[in-house]
Structures are given as C-alpha cells and as structure tokens.
Amino acid sequence: MSQVEMLEMNGEWLEGMGSFCLRSKKNSPGYLNKNKWLNQQFEKGLHYIQLLENGKQVGFIEYADAEYSSRVVYADGFVVIHCLWVSAVGKGYGTQLLKKCLEDAKKRGKKGVVVLSNDQTSWTPSKDLFLQHQFQCIATAPYDFELLMFALQENIDLPYFPNNWKERLAKFQNLTILRSFQCPYVEVATENIQVAANKLGLIPDLIDLQNREDLMEKSPTPYGIFSVVYKGQLITFHRLTVHSVYKKLQKLMNS
Template sequence: MEYIRVTKDNLEKEHICCAISNNKDVQVSSKKAWLADRFDEGLVFLKSVERGKCFIEYIPAENAWIPIEADGYMYIDCLWVSGSFKGHGYATDLLNACIEDSKEKGKKGLCILCATKKKPFLADPKFLKYKGFIVGDEADNGIQLWYLPFEDGADIPSFRECAKHPQIDEGGYVLYYTSQCPFNAKYVPILEQAAEEKGILFRAIHIENRDEAQNAPTPITNYALFHDGEYVTNEQMSDKKFLKLVNG
C-alpha cells in the first residue's frame, strides 16, 4: 500500500477518507477547513492513496483538542482502517509511520483515547494492547487515555480535572462537538431540527477553538452527548437514532 500525506498544498484535491468524495459537500468542506487551521500546529494526516477509510491523524498533544496533560507526547486524533482495507496490516503501517515521525520529532511517546471495550469512533483496545499501549488515565464514564512511551520513566499522560468526571449542570440534552469530525456538519443540524419539531429540550455547543476543547467537561470533545447533566454517548447520531434514544 502506498500512502500520501495531506498538506495545505494538496488538501483541496485530496480525498479525506472518512467523508464522501464531493468537495462541495458540507461535511467535506467543514473537515478540510478544520484541518487547514491545524497544519501549522503540527497536525499530520497520512492516508492511503486509494479512496477509503484508511488513515491516521495526529498532532502534538499540547495542541490536541481534548483536555489532557501530555506535554511532549504526540496525540492520535484518529486511526481508522475499515472495510476492505482491514486485515492487511495497514493499521500497523500507519501506526509505525506515526511512531517513526514522533521519535524523529523528539516526542516522549504517543497517546490516544480508548475504552476497556470497543466503542464507536474510538480505537480498538485489543489492537492498542498488542502494540504495547497501556492505560494512563480513566474518566468516570469509562473513557480511557492510553499511551505508548518511547523510553522508561516517561511521564504518564492524564486527563485534566475538568474531564475526569464528565457531568454538567444543565437539563435536557446537551451536545458538545467540534468540526474535527466531518459528520457533525451534516447531522448536528438534523438533530437540532428533530428536537425542535418534537419539543425536546436540546442544545448543541460547538467547540470552536483549542482552549475551549482543552477545558471541556468531557474527555471526548468531537462528539459528547449529555442528558440532564449525565454523559450518554460519543456515538454520532441520525435523527432516528436520537429519537429512539429519547423515547427509550
């Protein structure tokens, strides 16, 4: 498999893997706008030359859009290999490329969000464990921060205090989200409309900068749904899924 690094220079012409191919689609334009602003902060987006879900996205942890204390580490936003790309060692290729690049940049190690059991849009804990990652911290909702140190004695990454106990003081449904995930550009407005039509108390909070993300009341910032103050899920929802959740 050949891989290509997406940069400012080729961003507009390259397919970004996790969204549909039409550059005019709001999902694609939203994600590409978010990426364009992150490249100067050290973000790397490496993907297969073939179209499909086979890519890794990572950034220096100090610039990551999640509330962690991980100075000197590289944070993996997303490592996604699925469909026909699974089972060929491509995830290992991408992870190895990230490790090599991070070591060349003098990083202490890698960190990534995960959970004891596989959750939607999070890394597979079995794969991470096989690759030598270990758990550095865990929030009350079961979301964990896993890390791969490059040398013995490296500092252990952790969640910021604001994210360790995901809870908010607001009733109804509250969604925190960023433009890091392209699907939000399409589906968040759909949820807002569905909630309004059904008279459901719902508020979507768009996290628009790194400072807001690093001080969010949730370890997952690209999509975190709360209900009456309690964390519910990080799974992106269609209107049908949302209404099913609401109606029990």
C-alpha cells in the same frame, strides 16, 4: 502487484485529493468543515497521512502534538492520535500507519504516543491494534473511555484525564450540543439531535468549541469533539439515530 505508498497531506494535496472520511459526499457541510479544520490545523503541526493502494485511498492516520490535540487529556510532550482507520484489513496497513506515527514522534524527541479508545463506538480507534504493538492502558474515564500509551522515554510523567467530569456535566441543564469539526460526521450527528429535539419541543443550545482551551474547559468527555448533554446527563458522544435520541430525551423529560 499492489503498489502501496504513504502521502502526508498538506493544504495543496488536500485540495487535490481531499480528506478520507465522507469523501463520497464532498459537497456536504461535514466534509467541507473537516477540510477547513484540517487546513487550520496543518498550521499547528497536525499530521494527516493517507495510505494509497494503486492510487486509491485505503486508510489514514491523524495525529497532533498534545497541546494542539482534540482529545481532553493532559499529555505535555506527547503525540495524540486522533484517528486511525483502514478499509482493507489483514494487509498490515494499520501497522504501517502506526509505525509511521511512532517513528515521527521518536524523531522529534517526544515522550511517547497516546490514543483514546472506547469499545462502545467506532468513532474512536479500536484498542486491539495498539495493544498488539505494546501500548499500555494507563487511565480510564467514565463511559468506557481508555487512554493507551506507548512510551518513548524513561521516567516520564504519565498523561492523565481531568477528574471533574460530573461537575462539567452539571453545568448543562438545557439540551446542549458541544462540538468541533475534527470529525466530518459531527454535522450529521448534530442534525439527528436537532430533529429529535424538535419533535419534543426542545431547542438545543449549540456550542462550537473554538480552540483547545475551550475544549479542555468545557468538554464533558475525553473524546472532546462531540457531546450532547441534557439535565446534567450525557446523552451521547457519537452519532445516534433520530429514534434513539428521541427515546433518550423523552425518558429524561418524563423523569
């Protein structure tokens, strides 16, 4: 019989077990940057909970209070889920992790829980699990972003997105990468942009978002942790292959 347990990570546990994503490449810059980021965020109340089956990592959930979250959403008094992922489906592990988050938010008197979803990429959690557990879509943003909410109190102001996405994009005419290290795959995604750009004689500007204020001011999408913009147009908010980046940039250069 399988033994399943939840382990809430802290700096000590992280040192011993490590984070979930990219754990097969523990010496890679992306993995090391993620762990460094986690340790910084633990001090701000970040929750990073791993699910273990017979001692093996099989899933995790990461969430934070809105004022410290890595998503571009106004949601004072709410908890924001960054990631929820399981490697073994059909066992109810996603439900267990989600319920843990909801219970914690309720215990701490939060207004509710929100999560950002986008059907165009696996870089955000799939909305299906959340809809099954009575989350409701309360806002949308360009590029197929949806904000789902589970309310824990009545008569609350709903969370919302900024409404100046076009103005944010227009600020970046040079090829620009905006990123933070909340996701370990950001490093590889950045490298693919740089390789493709170099083939076209472009040198990307690189902006490392330093804090939530920086994120809320500059990010051109709700996802926040990775955006690539050229000539005021969004190239991507998730990892692309070098070939895909090359084609997108070449088209814009010739337009």
